[in-house]
Amino acid sequence: MLRTAFSRTKGAAIVGCLALGLLASCKQKGKEFTVKGELKGMPITIRKAYLVTSGLDGKPILILDSAIIKEGKFQLQGPKDEDLFRVMLGDPNGGPWMGVVNDAKEVTLSMDANKGGDYTVKGSPASDRFRTVLESLQEIMFQIHALKSDSTDPAGPVKADVITRQLYDTLAGVIRTDPSPVVASFALNFYAIGADHDAAEQSEINTSSYSVDTLNALAQGLQQRFPKDAIVSGQMAAVGKASGIPHVGSIAPELTLPDTAGKTFTLSSLRGKFVLVDFWASWCPPCRAENPNVVKAYNQFKNKNFAIVGVSLDQEKGPWLKAIHDDHLDWTQISDLQFWQSKAVDAYQFTGIPYNVLLDPQGHILAIGLRGDDLEAKLREVLP
Template identity: 30%
Template sequence: MKKTIIPMLMLLPFFGAAQKSYTISGKISGLNEPAKVYLITMQSNQFKDTDSATLINGQFQFNGSVTEPQQAAIRVKRINTPEAKYRPDILEFFLENSQISFTAKDSIKYAAVTGSVADREHRDLEAISSLMIRTIIRIQDEFGKKNNDGASLYPLDVRRNAGESVQKTVEELRNIRLMFATSHPKSFMGLFTFNEILDQKFIPAEMELLFNNFSAELKSSPLGKKTLERINIAKRAQPGTKATDFTQNDLNGKPFTLSSLRGKYVLLDFWASWCAPCRAENPNVVKAYNELKGKNFEIVGISLDYPGSKGAWAAAVKSDGLPWIQVSDLNGWKNEVALTYGINSVPQNLLIDPQGMIIGKNLRGEALTEKLKQLIK
């Protein structure tokens, strides 16, 4: 499957957005009631209504310009019908400076979109990826089930196997997207997909080399600059670099500072109560801690739990028997320590030596215990 589809994607032509503005034209032939149409774009990191138009004879049009292609959406609101009766009528797409057309019968959510190269390439890629995404969701939904008391329905070994299956599928999906990105060095969607890959674990030096293959125009674009910044941030978490100090509150609301442990080996363990693979890995971390506690070693758990979820965080610490230092600012993926070290997937960990230098990364299972035993006598 992969060998036949990916070469087809490589043949997709790249047409630079020569024009400096966009025109969005829409036709909803079967909508026979008054309605307004809204163009939604990203503003200040939030999706907001950018423009609106009244549907006249089933038609609408928007005009404007963007500095680079971006995610957007068209939403239709029927004036005389409460939206709750038909659910939000909305379709996401990629907006770029071109002539873009929407054609639908009675609902915009099923419209055919033409004219946007970025949108077409994205839909082609998603058509390949969708089966694997559905598989990941199905496994997570099934093996994440809990009973009325909040206990998992499946035993730990079954959940661990499910977690491994998810990780394998995620890696296959990543490889498909990486092939797409590297085969589209002049395409915005190639760079966009490459940037999405950076949401997962990656080796900065390798990704920097691949990033340099994109066209000069793309590298100097807003997305290009953002991508390079993310690569540079990730370098902070590489073995051989000095660990960046931080202060964050523990479960009791007391501030903890990393440098207070200088002189010890320290494992920074990034996890979250909602992360099934993290919870499945916790027994290995507990084993390593129990074998080495009392020696020149400490663990600092950094939770990526969200605002309002301190109870879930504390319950997970208690349930999994995690006796080491636990800190969080309860900002989810925007956790300040995670942002500092470029952590964009969990579980992840960093091993720091007594001098404050990073000497290991993403040690798992028996490898974690063995590595620590070699270092800590």
């Protein structure tokens, strides 16, 4: 699954999941579609336009063509094979951009910086639908962010969750009905971010109503509609990987790592208990700040069939042991001292710490990412 910011010029929060990394240039063969651009009100620093691949097909991001902007106009050329591209303005790695699908031989894109960076499309039905979908997602994301940021509205988180479900419903509708495999694949790629709790939380689109089963059903339906499309096939592979990310309801992956004495410890040895698997490191300030909350929860519930296993991403044993002592972490601690190359990262596929999962006595994941008061509240809810 590909994840990164997908915004235009409005400073949006993360609203999509197309990778944008270090760009490489590419000399094309057989340029067979043309993009014409018309710009108004752009800063004088925006002097060039670039045609850039989106990465939706899982391949490296490439600059396919570039052109000098003269009197607000430019022209770019790209390949025939249908795909999603970005027309980047000024900087191929960021800044204002417009999405284009090459379902037509010639596409005209118009952007007016004086109107908030919105753009219009002529000549490409798929590009215009992509623009509509993107703007709809951005608007929903703005609403979610506003509700979650409003400390004066105690019902904000509940309202945000309702709108988050609306976002996933919007994506599902596009996946099921859009006639372009490219636009539908973009929606599926975005939908799949929900399979990764950590990424969805960072994007502010995490919801307990998200269903991996629905993701798989949408992917299968898309493949049935476009059985021979290469981009859809690539998305099927990405969804398969995303579906394997541990989620609420799934069995927690096994962990077998050395404890502080160097003895092998296996997570499944705690079956029959509620277990918090807590991923942290001595070098991680947010983890150290969260440790008092974990200590409080442990002391409060340790006699109620509850255990904690700390899993560290430390590289050196000394700092790890010192942090355990200083923070009063009086429960089992394990680590292979391999930093982000730890087997734990590969097994649980998280992208940031602190991170945790709460397991029931059968090893099913009950909750993910419990921080602060949420940890105590969840334990009160589930413990007998």
